[in-house]
Amino acid sequence: MGNYTITVLPGDGIGREVTDQAVRVLQAIASRYGHSFTFHHALVGGAAIEAEGDAISDATMEQCQRSDAILFGAVGVPTKPGTNQQIKPERSLFRLRKGLEFFANLRPVRPFKALLNASSIKPEVLQGTDLIVVRELTGGLYYGHMEPGIPGKPSEIRETDKGYEAIDTLLYTEGEIERIVRTAFDIARGRQKKVTSVDKANVLSSSVLWRRVVDRVAADYPDIATEHLLVDACAMHLIRRPSNFDVIVTENLFGDILTDEASMLASSMGMLPSASLGTRKTEHGIFGLYEPIHGSAPDIAGQDKANPIAAILSAAMLLRHSLSLPREAEAVEAAVEACINEGYRTEDIQEEGKKKVGTQEMGQRIAAAV
Amino acid sequence: MGNYTITVLPGDGIGREVTDQAVRVLQAIASRYGHSFTFHHALVGGAAIEAEGDAISDATMEQCQRSDAILFGAVGVPTKPGTNQQIKPERSLFRLRKGLEFFANLRPVRPFKALLNASSIKPEVLQGTDLIVVRELTGGLYYGHMEPGIPGKPSEIRETDKGYEAIDTLLYTEGEIERIVRTAFDIARGRQKKVTSVDKANVLSSSVLWRRVVDRVAADYPDIATEHLLVDACAMHLIRRPSNFDVIVTENLFGDILTDEASMLASSMGMLPSASLGTRKTEHGIFGLYEPIHGSAPDIAGQDKANPIAAILSAAMLLRHSLSLPREAEAVEAAVEACINEGYRTEDIQEEGKKKVGTQEMGQRIAAAV
Ligand SMILES: CC(C)[C@H](C(=O)O)[C@@H](O)C(=O)O
Ligand SMILES: CC(C)[C@H](C(=O)O)[C@@H](O)C(=O)O
Numbered sequence: 001m002g003n004y005t006i007t008v009l010p011g012d013g014i015g016r017e018v019t020d021q022a023v024r025v026l027q028a029i030a031s032r033y034g035h036s037f038t039f040h041h042a043l044v045g046g047a048a049i050e051a052e053g054d055a056i057s058d059a060t061m062e063q064c065q066r067s068d069a070i071l072f073g074a075v076g077v078p079t080k081p082g083t084n085q086q087i088k089p090e091r092s093l094f095r096l097r098k099g100l101e102f103f104a105n106l107r108p109v110r111p112f113k114a115l116l117n118a119s120s121i122k123p124e125v126l127q128g129t130d131l132i133v134v135r136e137l138t139g140g141l142y143y144g145h146m147e148p149g150i151p152g153k154p155s156e157i158r159e160t161d162k163g164y165e166a167i168d169t170l171l172y173t174e175g176e177i178e179r180i181v182r183t184a185f186d187i188a189r190g191r192q193k194k195v196t197s198v199d200k201a202n203v204l205s206s207s208v209l210w211r212r213v214v215d216r217v218a219a220d221y222p223d224i225a226t227e228h229l230l231v232d233a234c235a236m237h238l239i240r241r242p243s244n245f246d247v248i249v250t251e252n253l254f255g256d257i258l259t260d261e262a263s264m265l266a267s268s269m270g271m272l273p274s275a276s277l278g279t280r281k282t283e284h285g286i287f288g289l290y291e292p293i294h295g296s297a298p299d300i301a302g303q304d305k306a307n308p309i310a311a312i313l314s315a316a317m318l319l320r321h322s323l324s325l326p327r328e329a330e331a332v333e334a335a336v337e338a339c340i341n342e343g344y345r346t347e348d349i350q351e352e353g354k355k356k357v358g359t360q361e362m363g364q365r366i367a368a369a370v
Numbered sequence: 371m372g373n374y375t376i377t378v379l380p381g382d383g384i385g386r387e388v389t390d391q392a393v394r395v396l397q398a399i400a401s402r403y404g405h406s407f408t409f410h411h412a413l414v415g416g417a418a419i420e421a422e423g424d425a426i427s428d429a430t431m432e433q434c435q436r437s438d439a440i441l442f443g444a445v446g447v448p449t450k451p452g453t454n455q456q457i458k459p460e461r462s463l464f465r466l467r468k469g470l471e472f473f474a475n476l477r478p479v480r481p482f483k484a485l486l487n488a489s490s491i492k493p494e495v496l497q498g499t500d501l502i503v504v505r506e507l508t509g510g511l512y513y514g515h516m517e518p519g520i521p522g523k524p525s526e527i528r529e530t531d532k533g534y535e536a537i538d539t540l541l542y543t544e545g546e547i548e549r550i551v552r553t554a555f556d557i558a559r560g561r562q563k564k565v566t567s568v569d570k571a572n573v574l575s576s577s578v579l580w581r582r583v584v585d586r587v588a589a590d591y592p593d594i595a596t597e598h599l600l601v602d603a604c605a606m607h608l609i610r611r612p613s614n615f616d617v618i619v620t621e622n623l624f625g626d627i628l629t630d631e632a633s634m635l636a637s638s639m640g641m642l643p644s645a646s647l648g649t650r651k652t653e654h655g656i657f658g659l660y661e662p663i664h665g666s667a668p669d670i671a672g673q674d675k676a677n678p679i680a681a682i683l684s685a686a687m688l689l690r691h692s693l694s695l696p697r698e699a700e701a702v703e704a705a706v707e708a709c710i711n712e713g714y715r716t717e718d719i720q721e722e723g724k725k726k727v728g729t730q731e732m733g734q735r736i737a738a739a740v
Contacts, residue, residue, distance in 0.1 A: 076572065090572045120495040120610050141540065142573055153537075155575045163544040166579035167523075170511065170540065174533040200623070202446065202460045203512055205525045209536035232630035233665075239609060239634050240490050253570070257627060260602035264609050295603075 003036045004284060004323050005067040009060070011045040012089060013296030014306035014359075015073025021308035021363025022071060022315040025335070028367040029319065029328050040067065044096075045075030045089035045296070053084070056092035061099060064289075068282050069322035070096070071315060072291035077298050089296075097137050102276035102289050103176070104183045105135040106317070107259045109242075111266045114340045118267040118349045121239055128243035129265055132191070134184040135255025137276055139176045140206070141168050142252050172206045172251065177213040179279075184249035185221045194225045194246035198234045198254055210251065231258070238262055259293055268348040269294040270307025273314035275321050285324040290314040304358035307346040309336055312366055335369035373406045374654060374693050375437040379430070381415040382459060383666030384676035384729075385443025391678035391733025392441060392685040395705070398737040399689065399698050410437065414466075415445030415459035415666070423454070426462035431469060434659075438652045439692035440466070441685060442661035447668050459666075467507050472646035472659050473546070474553045475505040476687070477629045479612075481636045484710045488637040488719045491609055498613035499635055502561070504554040505625025507646055509546045510576070511538050512622050542576045542621065547583040549649075554619035555591045564595045564616035568604045568624055580621065601628070608632055629663055638718040639664040640677025643684035645691050655694040660684040674728035677716040679706055682736055705739035 006026070010019040023039060030037045042048075042060040049055055055075070064070050075089040096102070110130045116123040141155075157166045181197070188195045197214040199207035211228055218226040229237065231254045237244070238258060242265050250258065263269040272293045280287040292310030300306060313336060320329035339362065345354040346362055357365070376396070380389040393409060400407045412418075412430040419425050425445070434440050445459040466472065480500045486493040511525075527536045551567070558565045567584040569577035581598055588596040599607065601624045607614070608628060612635050620628065633639040642663045650657040662680030670676060683706060690699035709732065715724040716732055727735070 088572065121491055125490040157575050157579050160543075164579055165541060165543040166574075166576040168540040168574045168576050170538040171535060173530070173535040200626075202458065203623075204536075204538045205527050206536040206538050209527050209534055232626045235605065235627045235631035236634055236639065239631070253573075254627075256570075256602045257605045257624075261605035261609070261631060264606055269606065 002284065002323075003038070004069075005038045005040065006318070007064045007067040007070045008039050008041045009044040009070060009072045010041070011073040011075040011092075011296060012047055012077040013074060013298045013301035015045070015075065015296050017301070017304070017306050017359045018292060018308040018311035019071060019073040021359060021366070022311040024363050025312050025332055025367045025370060026315050028370040029331065032331070032370055033325075033328055035325075035328075044072070044092040046077040046079045048092065049079050049087050049089060050083050054091075055087055055089050056095050061095065064096065064100065068284050069287065069318045070289040071318060072096070072289055073311065074292065074294060074296040076296045094142065096289060097276060098143060100287070100289070101138065101278040101280070103136060103138045104180055104277045105137040105255065106132060106187070106275045106277065107135060107255075107262070107272060107293060108132040109259075109262045109265050109272060112337055112340050115267045115271070115349060118351050120264055125240070126242060126265055131242065131245040131262070132187065132247055133255055133259050133262060134180065134187060134247060134249045135259065136176065136180040136251045138252075139172050140252035141170045170204070170206050172209060174209065174213055177210050178217060181214050181217045181249055184247050185217060185224055188224050188247040189221070192246035193223060194227075196227050196229050196234070196245055196248045198229050198231050198248055198250035198258065200231050201228070202230065206251070214249075234258060235261060239264070263293060268307060270310050270346065270348045271313070272310050273317050275314070275317040277321060282322070285322045288318065288322045290318040304360055305347050306359045307348050308359050308363045309346075309366075312336060312363070331370055332366075335366045338369045339365045372654065372693070373408070374439075375408045375410065376688070377434045377437040377440045378409050378411045379414040379440060379442045379462075380411070381443040381445040381462070381666060382417055382447040383444060383668045383671035385415070385445065385666050387671070387674070387676050387729045388662060388678040388681035389441060389443040391729060391736070392681040394733050395682050395702055395737045395740060396685050398740040399701065402701070402740055403695075403698055405695075405698075414442070414462040416447040416449045418462065419449050419457050419459060420453050424461075425457055425459050426465050431465065434466065434470065438654050439657065439688045440659040441688060442466070442659055443681065444662065444664060444666040446666045464512065466659060467646060468513060470657070470659070471508065471648040471650070473506060473508045474550055474647045475507040475625065476502060476557070476645045476647065477505060477625075477632070477642060477663060478502040479632045479635050479642065482707055482710050485637045485641070485719060488721050490634055495610070496612060496635055501612065501615040501632070502557065502617055503625055503629050503632060504550065504557060504617060504619045505629065506546065506550040506621045508622075509542050510622035511540045540574070540576050542579065544579065544583055547580050548587060551584050551587045551619055554617050555587060555594055558594050558617040559591070562616035563593060564597075566597050566599050566604070566615055566618045568599050568601050568618055568620035568628065570601050571598070572600065576621070584619075604628060605631060609634070633663060638677060640680050640716065640718045641683070642680050643687050645684070645687040647691060652692070655692045658688065658692045660688040674730055675717050676729045677718050678729050678733045679716075679736075682706060682733070701740055702736075705736045708739045709735045
């Protein structure tokens, strides 16, 4: 029995709907296991730009800092005319990730047996797939972005005498690479003891350094099998032989692309949770941010169509990593699997002969199963 | 009846074996249609580094310039001890692409009906897939690479007082973006009239400029439907709804990753050809370089296991684009399809009940079918 503080940042579009269901499931956990969760809701993304003039306010950043964990929905919608169009909803994510140093983004992919047929990939190819992508989250081409005009590290559009040109900078320090790579090797120790490092070392200097650091760190983990794979080859092997992977570690943008692709192994983006972890420990566990890997999907927002499972499984990761409640995390995961096994399906994972439900009903059923 | 000069650069590993078969098929075309093809062979990649001290010599570059087209195999093998390890086999590709201004890399993906079951993706998902990726080939993160030390555009590893750091630069000018985007729209006119532009405009400045140029060019093509898709979403949709795409246009590295992924739609990398075209016209057509999208695969080199079809279909693209011989190109494509329909399969596309053949036999059978 414990007291925990969770900042809830639903964001835009379906972010709100799915986060509501994740909170509902956490409440079910609280009452079943006798915990007390205090939820602080705040705005991020387009909603925050419209109401508070920034994609995330300083007050919200401070609120996040004071909590044990952050439950995040999704951001990214066109804001109302009259709003400052220079501020992008995504800025909230970048500020949270960079400002709170969440450098390690964990994206596990383990398709549920009952969903093997719902994927566009053949069930016999999916069989046995259980991998986790460890994505670096605070370096690479994404930053530049936040610090325009920093010399030597530009991300900008500029006018020349031949018209416009645009530049982005991909920078990694040895230290940044080393900490994410060590995280991956540590995770592999508790799994199948295999690390696949993904880079583009035949083209990029940053990948050459990346590979060098991986080889150095690998020497400290003689019990772990290490392989290097080029990002293009990885994009192929992910759907050709997904069950061969255990832990995949890669830089920010490669991780972004590969995990969206990998979501197809689990049949839908609506199924994949993520945890973003840093170095800070709270009283209860590792301070972290938890979000579904899908976006705000404005096209289906407000229609009770979104799949809340990715958000709910993100809440399970929150219980495990930030609150150190593994039994409760497993209870959530088991409840999700039970509802899937009983045949409940949101639209994105619908198959013939299954019971189609909306966002709310799926959340209610999972909460009830807890 | 015409006289044509083709420079053949087999390169490393299976590059040599598959190029031999492509040449064999071109010879069959020459004798059937009464053309005269003069083939000049030269070294590239690891083979050239060992024999000539560079991944491609100046003499070979000049030979390429003097020909109507270049047939390229694959490069990339560890070179012998004692060879200069600073020179990478890939340098030959970068020098050819950049030096000869092959800015437009066309990678068509149209799975053969008889191979729909050989893919790891479900046949009902593949049904109707017929797309082409138009990849920008001379800009972005790849360059930097060739010009170390150019101010403002670094690609390097450097020592700082906190250890090493590495930097790569992603630069695009408006002009570079515009010419590849126009190429894509022109191609779409002869197809299903739909262009999907892929970028990461929620993060990269270069993508913001990219999107702006696409919108401007699109206004000149009111008959073409245009959509923007983020690269992460595209990696997902490519395997979820591949038949929705017609022409995909994207920058260099995104194109590299997405086409390797897309090769799975055609069941194997061994099936996908490519053409790299520039602005120069020869007497006969557009000067270009033709290569399978697969690599040198040192693990299976010299074992008569490689699939020569990607190289042979690249030769068909050569006939079409550089020699302006569309009927001959179709004859090659029909011969490939006939052999597939007769049940001949190399190892990578092998299925139960089909006739397994080696690299040479596949080449012979396709040449015979011409
Ligand atoms: C919204 C976007 C900036 C973000 C990213 O690219 O990191 C998203 O795609 C993700 O994967 O979390
Ligand atoms: C060999 C390598 C440098 C090359 C690339 O990345 O362009 C290859 O992957 C390709 O797609 O042609």
